[in-house]
Amino acid sequence: MHRVRTDDDVHATSYAARWVDRPVPKFRLPTHGLEADAAYHLVHDELNLDGNPALNLASFVTSWMEPQAERLAAETLGKNMIDQDEYPQTEVIHERVIAMIGRLFHAPADARTIGTATIGSSEAIMLALLSHRTSWRNRRRAEGRPIDKPNLVLGADVHTCWEKFTRYFDVEARIAPMKPGHYTLSAADVESRVDENTIAVGALLGTTYSGQIDDLAGIDELLTRLKRERGWHVPLHVDAASGGFLAPFVRPELAWDFRLPSVRSINVSNHKFGLVYPGMGTVVFRDESDLPEELVFHIDYLGGDMPNYSLNFSRPSNTVILQYYNFLRLGREGYTRIAQAMIENAQALTRGLVETGAFVALHDGDTFPVVVVRAQDPSAVDVFAVSDQLRRRGWIVPAYPMRPDAEEIKVLRMVVKESFSRDMVDILLGDVRRALASDHCKPRVSSSPDTPNPARRPIC
Numbered sequence: 001m002h003r004v005r006t007d008d009d010v011h012a013t014s015y016a017a018r019w020v021d022r023p024v025p026k027f028r029l030p031t032h033g034l035e036a037d038a039a040y041h042l043v044h045d046e047l048n049l050d051g052n053p054a055l056n057l058a059s060f061v062t063s064w065m066e067p068q069a070e071r072l073a074a075e076t077l078g079k080n081m082i083d084q085d086e087y088p089q090t091e092v093i094h095e096r097v098i099a100m101i102g103r104l105f106h107a108p109a110d111a112r113t114i115g116t117a118t119i120g121s122s123e124a125i126m127l128a129l130l131s132h133r134t135s136w137r138n139r140r141r142a143e144g145r146p147i148d149k150p151n152l153v154l155g156a157d158v159h160t161c162w163e164k165f166t167r168y169f170d171v172e173a174r175i176a177p178m179k180p181g182h183y184t185l186s187a188a189d190v191e192s193r194v195d196e197n198t199i200a201v202g203a204l205l206g207t208t209y210s211g212q213i214d215d216l217a218g219i220d221e222l223l224t225r226l227k228r229e230r231g232w233h234v235p236l237h238v239d240a241a242s243g244g245f246l247a248p249f250v251r252p253e254l255a256w257d258f259r260l261p262s263v264r265s266i267n268v269s270n271h272k273f274g275l276v277y278p279g280m281g282t283v284v285f286r287d288e289s290d291l292p293e294e295l296v297f298h299i300d301y302l303g304g305d306m307p308n309y310s311l312n313f314s315r316p317s318n319t320v321i322l323q324y325y326n327f328l329r330l331g332r333e334g335y336t337r338i339a340q341a342m343i344e345n346a347q348a349l350t351r352g353l354v355e356t357g358a359f360v361a362l363h364d365g366d367t368f369p370v371v372v373v374r375a376q377d378p379s380a381v382d383v384f385a386v387s388d389q390l391r392r393r394g395w396i397v398p399a400y401p402m403r404p405d406a407e408e409i410k411v412l413r414m415v416v417k418e419s420f421s422r423d424m425v426d427i428l429l430g431d432v433r434r435a436l437a438s439d440h441c442k443p444r445v446s447s448s449p450d451t452p453n454p455a456r457r458p459i460c
């Protein structure tokens with residue numbers, strides 16, 4: 001949300017009036033337009049103030065794709081995903097992409113994969129949780145029990161979108177806090193919070209804060225036991241935003257998906273390690289029984305019958321096309337190769353940081369290329385100051401405190417993407433060493449890390 005300004009600030013004329021020969025208002029629709037080249041240069045130059053995506057280690061989101069992919073994206077820019085009758089082949093491709101993802105996540109082989117592309121994992125998570133809330137209500141109504149106190153059990157390691165769901169859709173959030181040294185959700189954390197009003201348990205394959213994995217197998221075992229002993233039907237939703245396109249390739253033996261019987265739905269961010277430009281996510285359900293029919297809208301006024309389950313209506317279709325391109329282009333072998341290269345680079349970065357003697361790694365990074373370190377001695381090294389120093393060289397490396405009750409642990413997080421080469425790892429390590437050697441990274445009373453700059457919190 002932006003508060004709209006009402007003053008009449010203007011862009012000054014630029015390019016010595018070669019193209020832009022009059023003031024251009026910043027906050028008011030101009031009376032007259034500009035030449036296309038002039039408008040292009042004005043906007044292009046202004047965007048130079050943004051950070052450089054190649055040096056952005058804060059975000060998981062894809063910032064590079066092949067030129068052939070970019071060509072396809074440009075060719076399909078004008079196609080609205082919702083117009084299924086007008087763009088039937090786009091819808092066929094959408095279904096293929098969902099089916100491929102369902103199979104990758106071991107959806108039951110005898111069922112059609114139930115799922116949809118979304119704008120990102122946030123929408124995918126909201127759709128999954130809305131359907132679990134409706135199913136819970138339907139079960140409770142059928143049993144003649146109250147439906148006024150739904151709750152959701154999750155760990156403090158979840159992304160903001162989970163808490164957003166609980167606030168927007170009026171569900172009690174039962175959040176298991178972190179503890180220093182313990183940043184994931186365990187079965188015991190769930191057991192003390194779950195009850196007959198729990199619409200779902202949320203657990204992560206790759207946490208936003210520490211890049212670790214919740215105890216998915218333990219939680220699944222617990223929920224299976226509770227179903228057997230108490231008759232509670234509590235679905236497990238796996239947030240595989242970052243891990244869904246890594247674990248199947250680098251740890252295929254790890255049962256985190258529909259191989260676990262309590263897992264009824266999964267989300268993944270295709271725009272993270274699906275290696276597609278933003279914004280695309282996917283939600284898939286185990287089978288039809290997990291998506292109550294009353295939530296699916298059948299739209300007929302665009303021609304034909306179009307079943308739709310989404311929060312948005314219109315949306316771009318080109319990210320779905322890009323995902324299809326990557327699946328065909330890379331295959332299992334290509335995704336595995338890229339994931340392994342990213343993990344090796346991330347491990348090299350972790351080793352280099354630990355070798356400075358200033359940092360301790362929170363995990364060994366064998367599954368996710370996400371480097372998370374804390375200061376070995378926080379009275380000697382301020383991670384917020386390190387982040388600031390690196391920013392001076394153009395690197396975007398967020399520093400943040402862990403979630404309650406582990407706020408005293410402050411970390412730096414670096415997501416090593418496909419475009420981040422070993423050479424870049426070495427250059428970054430050189431800059432870290434230089435920053436540490438300067439006086440700037442020592443804690444100062446004035447740079448209180450208790451109120452970190454929100455821009456340096458972890459982002460998707």
Ligand SMILES: Cc1ncc(COP(=O)(O)O)c(C=O)c1O
Pocket residue numbers: 060119120121122123158159161204206207208239241242269280281459460
């Ligand atoms: C674990 C996790 N879940 C959900 C999200 C939200 O994903 P998106 O940005 O695709 O909406 C993120 C973003 O980083 C994430 O890391």
